[in-house]
Amino acid sequence: MTTVDLELREDESLMSDADELIYRQITAHMMDGNQIATTAFGPMPADRDMPSFSRSRLVEPQDARDWHTRNLPRSPSLAVWALAVGEVIEAERYVIDDSAVTLDANSKRAPGHCFVDYRGLSRPERKTLRSQLWFRAVERGEIPTNATLGDGEMFAVAPS
């Protein structure tokens, strides 16, 4: 791996509690049947190498899932999986809490937002990192949550 160059912007903080879980929302295109892609734990182009997770100390997994689905209705969350901060550190990267960073007026951010820092990694290094994180997340298994209820729904309706 490359040398770690830690970059913290104003109001960002490094997460250091190795046991704290960070939740990742899994959407339809990250899954093929029961298999989850390793890309699920890496960044999309829009993430600018900072894929989003939610801090377990600040938000319940169900709330994290609901927020994602209600705010990104074209890519609803189908499941919640998790990593421990220590697992990211063992993979020689780190997790940054940016939940206190001031937002632009037109921006929104999930409660308890944090990210795994992929910045500065080459493509092979990214593949290695997301694979190592995949091993850990799959070993832990899915975090139990329910499908997000629509407005006025008393119980979830299975997708057709």
Add this chain to the structure above:
Amino acid sequence: MTAPTIRFMDDQRRPSGKRIRLTGERFKAGRLPVDSLIELERYQEVVRKLAEYEWRRDHPDEQLPADFRALVSLTIERIDEGSADVLLAFEQHAVYVQYQDEAQDAVDATIAAAYAGAPLPPLPALPPAAVAEFREELADFGATLREAQSIEFYVNPDDTTPVLITVETRKQALTELILTDFMIAPSDPVGSADIIERREESLIGRVTAVDADSTKYEIATAYGKVHGWYKENTGVLEDLRSVLNSAEEGPLTRITGELRFKNGDPHRFWQTTRVERVEFEDTAWGARLTDFAQLPTGWAEGTGAQISFVSLDAAQQLLKAVEAAGNPLPGVFPTAEGGVLIEWATTSGIHSVEILEDGLFELFSLQRAQGEGVHSETRDISEAIRFATAARA
């Protein structure tokens, strides 16, 4: 007594033809009163004016061609004997037909909305100051009508319920079309700013009509029927012809070009650059690749490029080889960069071929005990197939 009718039909060659039908005593016995021609002239004028704006928007630094107004014009094709049935058509001069069709759609949509009491559609081709003027001109449509007379306006030829324009219904429509409070600036409905959008995009569907005279075609998609032009690229005509069939039997086809969206839905291909037949194996992964081919731009949480045909085709070849070798089938995923990820993932190791949008293969494997993965690249599909099949055999 049943009122005699005069029926005006739009050019039947247009896949989305339109009817206008006049009813009333004055049209009895096949007569077409001269003053009713004014209605046709008004309709022609607003379509023509909007088409001019459309053209100017595409040619900001050019003068309107001298023949534009002459060529965007209505003709009465036929008055049927005994019933005063009049067939009306816009002349289909290929050079301006797309502007004419766009304008006609906008005029028709405005009439339909005004008489339904619905929010008027935005008119993005018009500068804001011209929107109110345009709508007021449209409000004059039907002004010659008297009691017991009507215009039945068919937005689509298959409509069974036309827009009914009478003295009474016009009163409501005028309140929609004419801005009565001059202290309020004319404005489009909320959210109209993103109503019309143009971008390079692909759509999957079945080509159900091709009109070589006007360089137009129609494709039946999951969003409904979408029309397109290929005037700038007549080379695709043969490709279009080769896939032309009914919506039930035609081959699945992907069309790429400059696509206009209306209210977020695909509306028209303004230009067509590629016509490609979508043919994947009748397998689970074939169905999956077909799904990938249909992903719109922005499929991944607002980002995500459309999956390239190069990567889909390569994925198909690779998956066929894997299946033929009797190897375990991998997970198959679209990538936000427009490629395909083929991945065997177990708790002991990861083995993957990522096909980039330009056809480059990234070969990657990582045993869990290893710290670093092994990564290489190739453009040789045989090498990618060997990598995929050997590792899991």
